[in-house]
Amino acid sequence: VYLMNGNKKFLAMAVLCAVASVGFVLPAAAEETMTHDLDEVIVEADRDALPGGYITSISSNGILGKGSIMDIPFSKTSFSNKTIEQFNDPTAPLTSVLINTPSVRSSSYGLYNDFSIRGIHTTGYALYVNGVPGMFTQSTIPTNFAERIEVNAGPNMGIEGTTLNESAGGMVNMVSKKATDKPINRITQIFSGKSTYGQIIDIGQRFGKNKSWGLRINAENISGKTSVDNEELTNRDIFINLDHRDENSTSNLFAGYRQSKIKNPRGAFQLGPNVTAMPSAPKNTLNYGYDGQEAALDTWMVTLNHEQKIGKDVVAFFNGGYSRYDLYKNITWRAVDPYIITSNDGTFTAHSDRDGGFPMDSYYLQTGIKGKITTGTVTHNLAGTVDRMWKYGYSQYSNGGPNMVDTPNAGNIYEGRYDGKIPNLNINHNGFYRSNRTNYWGWTLADNIEFGKATVLLGLHGHHTDTQSYGKDSVKSNDTSPTYGIMYKPTDKLSVYASHSESFAAGSVVGSGYKNTDAILDPAKTKQNEVGVKYQAGQMTTSLSFFEITKASQKVQPQPVGLPLLTNDGENTYKGIELAVNGKISDKWALMGGFMYLDAEQKKTKNGDLDGIAVNGVAKWNAVLTAEYAPDKSTSFWGRGVYTGNAKINNEKFTVPSSLVFDLGASYKTKLGTTPVTVSATCYNVLNKDYWLPQGGYSSGNLAIGTPRTLMLSAQFEL
Template identity: 40%
Template sequence: MLKNKKALAMSVLCAIASVGFVVSASAAEQAMHGNLDEVVVEGSADVLPGGNVRTTAKLGVLGDKSVMDIPYSEMSMTAKAVETYGDPSQPLANVLMNNPSIRTSTTSPMYTDFSMRGINMNGNHMMLNGVPSLFYQFTTPPSHVIDRIDITSGPNAGVNGVSMSNNGTNGGATPAPGTINVVTKRATDTPVNRYTQTFSGRGNAGEFIDVGRRFGENNEWGIRVNAEYMEGGLALPGAEKNEKNIFINMDHRGDNNTTNLFAGYFDLRVNGGQRWFSLPGSYSSTVLPDAPDSKNNYDFNGTTKYVHGYLATLNHEHKLDDTWSYFANMGYSRRSGNKDNQGASIKFDEHGKFVGNQFNQQNEEGKNAYVQLGLKGKLETGAVKHDLALSVDRSWARYWNKSKSYKPNGQEILGNLYDGIIFPDNYVLQNFGDGTPQWEETNIGLTIADTISYGKASMLLAASRKHENFESFTGKSFKNDNILPTYGLTYKPVENMAFYYGHTESFSRGLVVSGSDYTNNGETMDPVKSKQNEFGVKYQNAGMMTTLSYFDIDEANRYDINSSDPAHPKTKVDDGKNRYKGVELTVNGKLADKWTATGGLLYLDAEREKTQNGAKDGWFVNGVSKWSGVLGLEYKPDDSWGIVGRAVWNDSAYIESGSSSGKTEIPSYVTFDMGVNYKTKINTVPVKLSAMCYNVADKDYWMGRGSSTTIGLSMPRTFMLSAQFDI
């Protein structure tokens, strides 16, 4: 009861602080200037009223298309949405979950994981300016460089070319649920001189510089520079995020060609923030222990995750005539870093006591390269129109790693969920050298796509032929060829309504189990085909866009189970498929003159099928809730200020365990965020002041992780303040 009263009191204080912030800003502005001068903001015709979502998005090799013409669920978030709901000290998934198909599975910046329609994803699955595989489980594009995020929750595997199949903890599964493409900021016709300060958590301070200029005849050349310096403590005591980076975007737009070059350097370190847990094989309870206080710290002195490196993308398109053009997309990234933590997750028993945990050290390095060349054009055969594209691409990656899991000083890592971790005293971190080569992968693909339009109907036909060569330097290697078909049909009875159907197929790559902690280290698992079907309806009217869809997805069911061998505590298993069937409702735009909404609802029925001897056919999929939803609202009484609120709901889920029922429940939870933003002027300088409070009620809760037996723990209430100056 006392805890609930405290939560209510803090919620009221958040609201009072938000209102006080607005009143103070208003009073200061009136004292300086009286009435505000009109501020002209550069807009775009393809952005829905309210400014959070665009009406166009990238359709793979076919380029940008109207969302109404894309035969699957598509949501393109704007930079405004990222600024309104995001905190640069938190994972990007904190913004992505405004899409109802996406649920975050971690609140710690030590990871980037989230799920899309129940399937786990992370930074590996993000594209940057149409280029895949430049990020990984610890990194995503930093929020301050983002102009838009195209989120495809639908069957589009055959239109995007080839990507790397390695994706961190997914063990090489190529996910079927969709893709996320981030487009970086370009210079606008209006010069940009922007300086932003943020303050978050217990002392995390960030500074951001954004400068943009166009020059030359008809402003044909542009340059945009974005830089960040951040350091300091998070809302979790003892955890901190330190980040510095600089990125430059140069572009040219001529009469017959466009070119964009994006390049930069990044350096990211997260000290502390361990938030992942798991259950031992002996776990016998059907429920989890109560979620501990989110302020509890489970790190030893020296827990860290660090990466630094650089990346670049190049996009070019040249018109050959009025109907045909060729294009090129290229990218490169190189990173290196290390981590020292209590393994990927901390095990606890039914009483919350830590059992069987080991210390982990890892040094790693990776580099990825990508090139795509293509030709696209438009043809007409009578009343039938064709939008064609043909491309070839090559994706290459190499990975170095040296890691070691062991008991520090030969002792167990003790403690419990409620009192914290007990790490052996007087332990000195070892220095065991740089990583050694682990694997190399080369993918070569050929993609062909055609959108055939006739009257009110259009059909998408696409296929990608992928040749994969995976060479493991520590175990077995393999090659495989597969074809990824995609097709879809769209019918628009009226211009603002579309009925659609889409289908795609994709493959997980063959997996070589790697790691001394596996009983089946070196075992090879064959590639598994996955299919996805979706049909739905889209409707756009009076400033709102709504999508209602039904989908059916399957994927390989690969996961770790606990073994009885202390020297090899895990076994990787490949047991049939997971099947995801669901209904998704997405709503974006203006509800009324002063109200903007974003979010939706997801129903997801996830079960296993084709398991060994049918033993687990019909079982739940680990960590997947049947129901979930999100609703973000912004109220703007006038052009100067706005009040923001967001509610996120996740129904209960289950993970496999040693209990009498074979499962343990993850309880449902609801969280609330709220904030305020205010536009004013200091002398002649436009200023935007913002305040946000995440997890307003300071709720402690467990989070499921799509198709995984690990669980996440919430972060405590987090305050964030920012001031943006357009100099």
Template identity: 40%
Template sequence: MTKRNLALAVALAALGAAWTVPAAAQESAAGVHASPDEHALGETVVTAARQDGKGTFVTRRGSVGFLGSKDTMDVPFTTTNITQKAITQFDDGANPLPNALLMSPSVRTSTSTMYNDYSIRGFQMNAYQFKVNGVPGLFSQTNMPANFVERIDVISGPAIGIHGTTNSESAGGSVNLTTKKAEYGKERITYRQTINGRGALGEAFDIGKRFGKNEQWGVRVSAENIQGKTAVEREKLTTRDIYVNLDHVGNRSTTNLFAGYRYTKNDGGQRYFAFDGEGTYAYTGDRLPDPPNGKRNYSFPGQQITVSTWSAVLNHEQKINENWKAFLNAGHSYNLGSGYVQTSASRLYMLDEAGHFGNKLSAEKFALRNSYVQLGVQGTFHIGQVKNDVVLATDRNWYRAYWGFRANGIINGATGFTSFGSVAGSLADGVTSVTQNYPYSAVTGPIKTAQTRYSGISLTDTLEYGKASLLLGIHHHSVDVTGYNKATGAATSTVHSSANSPTYGIVYKPTENLSLYANHSQSFDKGSVVASNRMNTGAMLAPAKTKQNEIGVKYRKNGISAGLSLFQIEQDRSMDVTYTGDPYPTTVMEGKNKLKGIELSVSGRIAPKWTLTGGLMHLSTEQQTNTAYNGKAVSGIADWSAMLAAEYAADAKTSAFLRMVYSGKAPIYANASKQLEVPAYVTVDLGMTYRTTLGKVPTTFGLTAYNILDKQYWMSRPSYNYAIHGLPRSLVFSMQMDI
């Protein structure tokens, strides 16, 4: 049986189980109720219903942008609501959030120990795109902690029409992190100790308490510290954070304030290899080199990335009358890169099938500031027998980037920037040559290089009549991008762009167990400024438009949920075109990337002791251009992907789980005439937990082996010609005490 057929068989078997659940496994959905501490705050939900999804990896309810807290059966989109259990269970100490995101069939990871990279429906994303309680842009691309996260809500496909303006908009979808808050009727003091990799030690505290009349005030403190060597040779990870969530529930208002600090430093985390270099770095082979053992390290001495992040989010909801309420969502973050010594663009150029590589080195300091505010009203009214749920919101996002540099005199009348050095080596021998041109202390800055201002207004109306509901939405945003001279800090130019993004959706529920839906959604990012060495350098390209059409069916019965969807996505693209007689190419917005997909998911308790979560996705892609890439598949997107996670609870104390992740083959390009292929692979994670008491303290021990078969593999990265070095087998041992 081929890997493709194996992935299909596994997922179809899982779906079959959903339709043939034994009576002993029945878990009536009618028996699940929201707890009194569930409150909508504009775009997000601060807590999930306490008993909804308890003991499972995914749950039935989650935040859906402006639509608030919704059951997955009631929204015209593919959504996945990932529980705190999944976040904890698949926390390997280095990539907790991407590991948990794999619970969504739409998601594939292309992560490393440096970066939280992943994709939704073939569109690359990272931690820049995470929202926290509905507020975007709080973190940088580097690895994020997960100890403050209660739930992850994933919307698949363009979603700007239902969540509003955001910096670094992704057409693939939306990921919202709901923070932990104090629980009603329960004081929490939890201590967790972990050891993983080659001795990285971690400890975390989670403390929560409610107080005041009717427990209207709540405070939750989460703190974590991890230090030591990872499973990769000579790689060291240092990360620590503390976060506080304070909430208040009044008679006519709810307020939630989340704030904290994190520090992360990764020494020696190189995993990215590019195959589209030019000149000296051009790839000469016809196939990829065989992947090396995942524990091998290809970092040069001194390679690191160090980031400190301060962030805060405020959500407030004020009841106006019985039918109307106003809401505020606001946040601010400051990311300071105090140590950034990497290969250029964090990659090594592969040169040949023997595995030789090289690249220039980069040394910069950076700071990223992001501020966001959103104001809106939400109301319900009837027109005849039609119920209208209307949201009107306006928002603004300010994003400022600061970078350092090393100047080296005047070149052709402009300030030149010296390369930090160069590196060379091979997969067999590691890094064999390093040249460094100046010390890191010589890097100046950071100096402001760009400022982007987003302004948006959104209107949605959900009309309900009988068994059907219709979503109508429109979002308008405008963007002003100001560039600054990297040497002097002076403003050089400001360009403006604007766009409209309509969203339509329909849900029809012939029975309570069956939901049929369809949607059309669009998304726009800011227009881009043409880079240097082009005939139209400095020109502003129109925002790239993305359109999705999707139809699907969702089914739920006896505690089992299943879904099937078909979708098509088109995205405008820019490219370089060289016209006869021109010394440089011209960058134009020309052509499209087309993706057609099918997605299947299933989750729930299929037997008294068995819980299952699984799914698969198939993507067929095509580039439509006037270049040599016309008709070729889009770089880095796997044709098939599948995931199956099963948990067996032997008794109240002992449980075990298994997760298999399959990624199909993906094309990458050395150039338009040389297509390479990242091979398919399967990884297997295996773990167990044991609950007991130490004295009178409830204690849970856990042991998990990630990539237990120690598979050697390459990962692809959508829209990039990368092969990412797969991670090795790693063991994580944990002990959690609920004091």
């Protein structure tokens, strides 16, 4: 047996034990005649994966570096590459992975892969890549480059540092794949939806002295019709990861390009003032876009991470990144104003835009130092950083003609669209102009103090922001965001903790479709208090947490004439309980999932009009459970149930019914000649349930239509 970690003593002991056991049971004559050499057997596995393989034991802990999830005083989930590959839905690969933790719920549709963490709406703008914020946007996010995906529930700027789009609900960090000691040459063929075909390539190799250099290349080409009528999706990308390691330093350079196109994307709905009853969900395959609607975008990105040992227990580090995003074709519905259902029979009003391009540049730089100081029985794990992030948004000049067409009776949610042609939007676009910019400067100090069985975490982030909407408004602000927590471990298998964390959002620029477009809303803070317990028993890991989040709320205020106003109004509170489980209940059965109860309500609203009203689009109960059965090393079967409880929208005027959706999958490992092949089949929404997905984060709550039954087939070849 060859061990990947090269532990020769362990190998020798294993061989001696094996020989001893064989010698004990075999007669002497057999010992003389059965001596022979065995072929080398390579055992490959993720050494950080917990039993079951879905979750890893390590996760990032902000500027303090990686740590065990049992030692971090927050709710943390770190999904392994097994989870990423098993739930690789081509239409929403990221959200399909994230919903395996009960704190996350998907509200994806068409072009946008939105989701919520602890009831608070967020998008790809809030994602981190290798600890660097701002590399992705709201649209379809690829996962083929990711080795693991980390979810931190709750705000945590006090140890994470500066970001322009920090989500009050939590953060998601995608860690890129690196070359391993064993060469990797994988090609995967997939089929999904009605006629979506794809190829995925994964190549890795280490080279140089002591294999100090590593190169990993991931690419995919996915294109075709989805399970939604007349909807076509194209996703293409290539990502390159180059890393170097030696005794005193580690470096990682990640770079990539991705392109995404979607034709005739399905949009979201809102309920108009004349609707008096909650409409039942329509058939999940129906589409409501004009024939010819299309969105196309691309992104260039690069991140660099470097750590340099400058003393026995002292390390200097640098993290940086750049992203160039361009929505270069945008013939869609108005993003700020989804289709409006105007009557109980399902009739809806539609808007169509022919917008110009929407480029955006994002930059991030961070440098710092971290180290360890031990005085007696107390150990201080210290870190300090300074960082800066800035973003420039651009818009395109237009000349002549309307850029939007309203269709009063565009169709019916139960029948489809009545007018199937793209409207004539005669609008010409010329050059670009810089429409807004946001700058952050920050510093962060953290100390993780260890003494005996207790650990105290102290973190403080200070920042200065400067947000400007050109020709309209400018807002500057200064503030601090503390993080602190205490953890006590009576045994290595049990952790009890309490923590407080905060985040700060700079003044946001009001988008199109409002009377105060390009105005800047005031900065706002989010605070979370959490207590919890983490426990490992046998091959199972369980966590239970109680939390309360308070954040500022935005409201859309209708006006007597013209467009509505978007303003800050009051605050939302989110009080909840979250239970998560993961591991193996027997040699052949693995589980992953949990539930979350969430009570979200509005407070301190204007004149108290909405005080005590439920936050729109937030379900009280959410649950997920994945069970995997592996009868042998070559075969596995799994099933997943995702439950979303009922949710109030339109300020408790309507209740969105609950939904329970089942997914099923199976995989089998075999060989074609000498080539190892893994064949997999997955069926999402296997019962083909029609259901609404409530979307929080909007003034009245949006409604997305659930994904239709979708079959995905794949074959992965190890070359």
